[in-house]
Amino acid sequence: MPDFDADVIIVGAGPTGLMLAGELRLAGVEALVLDRLTEPTKQSRALGFSARTIEEFDQRGLLPRFGELQTIPFGHFGGLPLNYQVVPGGSYGARGKPQSLTEGILTGWATEQGAALRRGYEVTGLREIDGGVELDVDTPAGSKRLRARYVAGCDGGRSTVRKLAGVDFPGTDATIEMWFADVAGCALRPRFSGERVPGGMVMVLPLGPEVNRVVVYERGVTRQGEGAPSFEAIAAAWNRLTGEDISGGKPLWTSWTTDASRQAAEYRRGRVFLLGDAAHIHLPVGAQGMSAGIGDAVNLGWKLGAAINGHVPDGLLDTYHTERHPVAARILTNTLAQRILYLGGDELDPMRAVMTELLAYEEAQKLLVGMVTGLDIRYDVGADDHPLLGRRLPDTELTGDFGSAGAAQAFSFLHSGRGVVLDLADDAELRAVAAPWKDRVDVVTASSRPAGALAEVNAALVRPDGYIAWARSGTADGTGLPEALIRWFGRP
Secondary structure: OOOOOEEEEEEOOOHHHHHHHHHHHHOOOOEEEEEOOOOOOOOOOOOOOOHHHHHHHHHOOOHHHHOOOEEOOEEEEOOEEEEHHHOOOOOOOEEOOOHHHHHHHHHHHHHHOOOEEEEOOEEEEEEEEOOEEEEEEEEOOEEEEEEEEEEEEOOOOOOHHHHHHOOOOOEEOOOOEEEEEEEEOOOOOOEEEEEEEOOEEEEEEEEEOOEEEEEEEEOOOOOOOOOOOOHHHHHHHHHHHHOOOOOOOEEEEEEEEEOOEEEOOOOEEOOEEEOHHHOEEOOOOOOOHHHHHHHHHHHHHHHHHHHHOOOOOOOOOOHHHHHHHHHHHHHHHHHHHHHHHHHOOHHHHHHHHHHHHHOOOHHHHHHHHHHHHOOOOOOOOOOOOOOOOOOEOOOOEEEOOOOOOOEEEHHHHHOOOOEEEEEOOOOHHHHHHHHHHOOOEEEEEOOOOOOHHHOOEEEEEEOOOOEEEEEEEOOOOOOOHHHHHHHHHOOO
């Protein structure tokens, strides 16, 4: 058996890789993060994160690090207005939290727990070895070979890990480009959800005093060459579409994106896993890109930890692909649909009219809000038909012997990254059933019924990623709980 430099080597120090590193450290396994950049990027493609990601950060006790959190109650689907509060916990996401801030917070969280971060390390080769993976890496000190039990590719849409592992990346090529620039010194009215104008679409997102991000799509305009468009080109397009002159502003950053939509055919190949943009790319709309990567990390981290700690149930690692691949496939579908509605010409007006009529119905609103936010994700966790099975745990207040306050939010019991059995009927038999798993699953007993979605629930098994793997209403016994514990946490 070879010597390993870490249990898991994570390639890519963006939000996805850093979140995975923190998740692995919660499981007590070694995590080494490599990034080709010598220092963190100061630019932020993402300016917030989705409602489900807010919950995932809260499940790990990270929200206070972001300071005051403002959410956006109203958003859009393909440019059609939508009230995101139509579902409990719904919002268009966190406002004013740039990706650079998120990366800094996640770096601090992961390294505080003991994750190692190496910058200026670029992976050039990959091969599976006995019981692990070996990487060829160019470092500031020269070429090295590093070994780990597993490798996680979190290295973006052009993922080196994905290519070296030989994983296909099928999908559709870009058909349009959207340009954006962060500009100081221009007084512009906010256009938070964008505005369709003759010839395209424009958006203005305030970033600070006299600083705005402008986003512009001009139908039928293409450019020559590669790299970011010049500010002069962006300002000229803006003027053509709006009649506003921003050429006198100070450009702080320019970039672009496309509607290329691709998804890795396999999220796992042997001991190599793909997460975030390495596994899926799409038009960035609705704060779904970075948020999907965070969701990947939260799903995979505890499973890899179980494998390395030696109590992995059969097939657990394969559930990373079976659970997360459909989630991203749905994101690709909805972002392409939004692109058609949002950026298409007048020929799409009949479709917009029909969609507007449909959105008068609350069920249609809930469907789209759940889809974009990730709040309606439901994993296949068993044959039971309980309505909460496979769905996320709602953050309900629980009362009980929880310190001086006598109450605690349900998410607080997930801060450790362990499984949780919620005993909501003070059932000693249930607690005895769960006791053999006490090294990896906590039992939380509430002294009174919680409100909301758990009001009729007597007991539930919650996975470390916050999804309910077993639940009982109407009876207080533990029928089926041992089987669920074995399936997700291994034998005691």
